[in-house]
Amino acid sequence: SAVISQKPSRDICQRGTSLTIQCQVDSQVTMMFWYRQQPGQSLTLIATANQGSEATYESGFVIDKFPISRPNLTFSTLTVSNMSPEDSSIYLCSVDSVPEAFFGQGTRLTVV
Amino acid sequence: QQQVKQSPQSLIVQKGGISIINCAYENTAFDYFPWYQQFPGKGPALLIAIRPDVSEKKEGRFTISFNKSAKQFSLHIMDSQPGDSATYFCAASANTGRRALTFGSGTRLQVQP
Numbered sequence: 106s107a108v109i110s111q112k113p114s115r116d117i118c119q120r121g122t123s124l125t126i127q128c129q130v131d132s133q134v135t136m137m138f139w140y141r142q143q144p145g146q147s148l149t150l151i152a153t154a155n156q157g158s159e160a161t162y163e164s165g166f167v168i169d170k171f172p173i174s175r176p177n178l179t180f181s182t183l184t185v186s187n188m189s190p191e192d193s194s195i196y197l198c199s200v201d202s203v204p205e206a207f208f209g210q211g212t213r214l215t216v217v
Numbered sequence: 218q219q220q221v222k223q224s225p226q227s228l229i230v231q232k233g234g235i236s237i238i239n240c241a242y243e244n245t246a247f248d249y250f251p252w253y254q255q256f257p258g259k260g261p262a263l264l265i266a267i268r269p270d271v272s273e274k275k276e277g278r279f280t281i282s283f284n285k286s287a288k289q290f291s292l293h294i295m296d297s298q299p300g301d302s303a304t305y306f307c308a309a310s311a312n313t314g315r316r317a318l319t320f321g322s323g324t325r326l327q328v329q330p
């Protein structure tokens with residue numbers, strides 16, 4: 106199994122600012138995924154991040170709002186830009202470690 | 218076609234009872250069906266997963282039943298315990314193309330002592 110570390114675990118941010126979330130994996134993985142879990146809701150895929158290529162965003166999510174970096178096979182960042190209270194959610198990093206898929210503990214973001 | 222429908226939304230079971238959560242999917246390309254358990258303030262933890270080449274998989278008190286023709290799968294928790302009280306998510310993904318998981322809406326399980 107893959108061990109995934111996310112930083113920060115939680116943060117409270119002012120509206121209009123940006124927050125960068127880091128995801129570190131203990132092994133090399135081809136595909137990393139970023140999900141959002143709004144309060145009391147299920148997980149929704151934001152984007153897929155492959156090393157060496159642009160991230161692929163799902164419908165409703167755009168690069169200007171959620172820029173993603175994937176500099177190597179063990180690390181990725183997600184930035185939540187120009188935040189509003191509607192961005193208050195848990196943001197989760199996941200890796201596709203065949204045959205299973207694992208998640209980090211998530212970053213609980215509150216925008217005030 | 219990407220949806221995974223999960224039911225019930227919430228479930229209350231007595232200690233020692235059987236908890237059953239059901240999921241249905243439409244995308245026939247899905248070939249990986251995991252279940253995740255999530256406690257408040259934590260990320261989802263992989264509980265058990267199945268691939269369509271088998272109809273059932275059991276790990277301890279947790280069993281997945283899979284019906285490929287009906288495009289349905291379910292989680293059974295035998296001898297449910299108060300410590301099992303959590304939110305459970307089913308999910309599905311395909312081995313090709315879009316590899317990300319598509320999640321069900323979640324089931325909040327409460328096991329009463």
